Amino acid sequence: MLINADETPVQVLGEPGRDNTTKSYMWLFRGMPPPGPVVIFDYRTTRSAEEILKQYLTGYTGCVQTDGYIGYEVLSEMSVKHAGCWAHVRRKFVEVVQAIEKVARKAKERRGGNAGVAVLKIRRLYELEQMAQDRRLKVPIS
Numbered sequence: 001m002l003i004n005a006d007e008t009p010v011q012v013l014g015e016p017g018r019d020n021t022t023k024s025y026m027w028l029f030r031g032m033p034p035p036g037p038v039v040i041f042d043y044r045t046t047r048s049a050e051e052i053l054k055q056y057l058t059g060y061t062g063c064v065q066t067d068g069y070i071g072y073e074v075l076s077e078m079s080v081k082h083a084g085c086w087a088h089v090r091r092k093f094v095e096v097v098q099a100i101e102k103v104a105r106k107a108k109e110r111r112g113g114n115a116g117v118a119v120l121k122i123r124r125l126y127e128l129e130q131m132a133q134d135r136r137l138k139v140p141i142s
Helices: 049-057 070-077 086-107 114-134
Strands: 025-031 038-044 063-065 081-083
Touching (some): 086 114
């Protein structure tokens, strides 16, 4: 049994009118508003972003980091800064590198490409992020 943000219980299996194999969605909000860190899981029967984002983020003026799901476009209508996720960007570049390598193997030649350079640069960003975390550095997002 789950508890929604409004503290109402949510029955995930055996929901009235829904098969146990019907898709549902768990929305995750993580942040650090006063008085400290918070993590919210909100169970929804749909993936529609507009309602839930407006519920949680109306009046919020900070930054929101998401994956590339098109439903997050509603954030542009709100007073938030929308940041993408490097892991999702990196995955697309890795797919390009793998496709290039597959073609090159068939042609028995070696090909480079900008996608490989992008993967290396993103790896360097991850390394810098890890160094900052190890040194407990904090940079405010403005």
